[in-house]
Each structure stands twice: as structure tokens, then as C-alpha cells.
Amino acid sequence: MTIQKKSLISTLNTTKKAIVASTPVASGVSTSEVRSSARANTRANTRANTRANTRANTRANTRANTRANTRANTRANTRASLQ
Numbered sequence: 001m002t003i004q005k006k007s008l009i010s011t012l013n014t015t016k017k018a019i020v021a022s023t024p025v026a027s028g029v030s031t032s033e034v035r036s037s038a039r040a041n042t043r044a045n046t047r048a049n050t051r052a053n054t055r056a057n058t059r060a061n062t063r064a065n066t067r068a069n070t071r072a073n074t075r076a077n078t079r080a081s082l083q
Contacts, residue, residue, distance in 0.1 A: 008046075008049060008050075008053075009046075012045060012046055012049075013042075015042065015045075016042040019041065019042075
């Protein structure tokens with residue numbers, strides 16, 4: 001597991017605890033209901049963040065690899081034409 005992923009999970013766990021701790025308990029609402037609500041929110045946030053990070057990383061890697069390959073091919077072709 002990458003450091004970035006561990007950091008994200010740690011942040012989400014901290015957020016979940018803060019939500020549970022700061023959520024006022026209304027009359028007739030059990031603590032377990034508040035916890036399950038916070039858990040659902042955390043899961044949704046985790047999924048959304050994971051998907052967004054995956055997309056961003058994939059795009060960045062694709063662009064970087066394309067540029068690097070283009071440069072390498074251009075240099076190789078230039079060298080070959082000079083020889």
C-alpha cells in the first residue's frame with residue numbers, strides 16, 4: 001500500500017471520528033444510527049477520492065510517458081540521420 005493511500009485512509013478515519021463526535025444526537029436517534037451514517041459517508045468519500053486519484057494519476061502518467069517516448073524517439077531519429 002502506498003504512503004499516499006495510507007495517508008488518505010488515515011485522514012478519512014480521523015474525519016469519520018470527528019463526524020461521530022461532533023454530530024448532535026437528536027432525541028430518538030441511537031448512537032449506532034449516527035455511527036452507521038458516518039460510516040456510509042466515509043465509504044462514499046473513500047470511493048470518490050480513490051476514483052479521482054486513480055484517474056488523475058493515470059492521466060499524468062500517460063502524458064509523462066508519451067512526452068518521454070516522443071523525446072526519445074526524436075533524439076534517436078536525429079542521431080540516426082546524422083550518422
